[in-house]
Amino acid sequence: METFGKRFHEAVRKRGQLCVGVDPHAALLTRWGLTDDVAGLERFARTVVEALADRVAVVKPQSAFFERFGSRGIGILESTIRQFREAGALVLLDVKRGDIGSTMAAYAAAYLDPASPLCADAITVSPYLGVGSLQPAFDAAAANGGGVFVLALTSNPEGPSVQHAVGAGGKTVAQTVIDEISQLNKGVEPLGSIGLVVGATIGRTGHDLSEVNGPLLAPGLGAQGANASDLRAVFGESLHNVLPSYSREVLTAGPSVAGLRAAADRVQDDVRAALG
Numbered sequence: 001m002e003t004f005g006k007r008f009h010e011a012v013r014k015r016g017q018l019c020v021g022v023d024p025h026a027a028l029l030t031r032w033g034l035t036d037d038v039a040g041l042e043r044f045a046r047t048v049v050e051a052l053a054d055r056v057a058v059v060k061p062q063s064a065f066f067e068r069f070g071s072r073g074i075g076i077l078e079s080t081i082r083q084f085r086e087a088g089a090l091v092l093l094d095v096k097r098g099d100i101g102s103t104m105a106a107y108a109a110a111y112l113d114p115a116s117p118l119c120a121d122a123i124t125v126s127p128y129l130g131v132g133s134l135q136p137a138f139d140a141a142a143a144n145g146g147g148v149f150v151l152a153l154t155s156n157p158e159g160p161s162v163q164h165a166v167g168a169g170g171k172t173v174a175q176t177v178i179d180e181i182s183q184l185n186k187g188v189e190p191l192g193s194i195g196l197v198v199g200a201t202i203g204r205t206g207h208d209l210s211e212v213n214g215p216l217l218a219p220g221l222g223a224q225g226a227n228a229s230d231l232r233a234v235f236g237e238s239l240h241n242v243l244p245s246y247s248r249e250v251l252t253a254g255p256s257v258a259g260l261r262a263a264a265d266r267v268q269d270d271v272r273a274a275l276g
């Protein structure tokens with residue numbers, strides 16, 4: 001079975017370094033002329049699949065926007081994940097799970113086991129119960145060719161109060177997370193399957209990402225204020241492993257399929273120019 005790291009490497013080689021987030025905000029449904037209900041959600045998701053599934057390397061449905069409609073919203077999330085995957089896009093489900101190991105095993109079964117209707121290619125997780133508590137997710141990913149993206153330096157302004165805090169060993173919380181994940185990916189070719197989340201908004205923080213050897217998801221572009229040209233300062237020598245991620249910046253170009261495609265092409269061009 002191919003690892004997620006290999007599948008990721010291949011997907012960005014073929015389709016380019018880009019992730020588009022699928023975030024059906026109430027305001028976006030309204031802007032698209034849709035009702036803010038399950039029918040509107042379904043139409044929104046179907047349109048994004050039609051526009052982007054055959055061209056973008058990675059798509060990132062934000063689970064919260066589907067969960068807000070209860071079981072029917074989750075049903076639409078299931079079919080959206082399936083449709084994207086069938087069309088060849090890698091699906092990174094943004095669920096930011098994190099719990100004690102025994103519960104983490106159940107989350108891993110929900111999102112990384114091919115027998116589950118919600119199985120994605122990769123998920124986001126939170127390390128604040130300790131990176132070790134995420135081991136069941138790492139194990140499930142390894143067993144099933146899946147990936148896990150661990151929050152390290154998030155794009156929101158509140159993140160640094162926790163992530164830049166310095167622990168007993170003199171390292172920041174974020175650098176501790178970065179170093180533990182680097183160990184897990186060490187020596188894996190072409191790339192490890194455990195990624196990190198590092199916001200494009202954070203600027204030069206002095207954190208060392210050079211040993212990660214895994215994909216680096218960079219949210220915060222577009223609506224949160226960062227531009228592709230900010231990526232170099234954040235990622236330095238690790239730019240080749242960055243996965244720039246845009247949600248609202250692309251989605252506001254809907255509901256026309258052509259408009260969504262043009263917006264994805266535009267941000268892809270920005271990314272290409274910035275990454276060189």
Ligand SMILES: O=c1ccn([C@@H]2O[C@H](COP(=O)(O)O)[C@@H](O)[C@H]2O)c(=O)[nH]1
Binds near residue numbers: 247
């Ligand atoms: O540090 C993080 C981690 C995750 N996100 C998620 O990414 C998208 C961003 O949406 P935009 O519309 O491009 O701002 C959203 O789903 C967040 O939950 C993040 O922004 N920052």
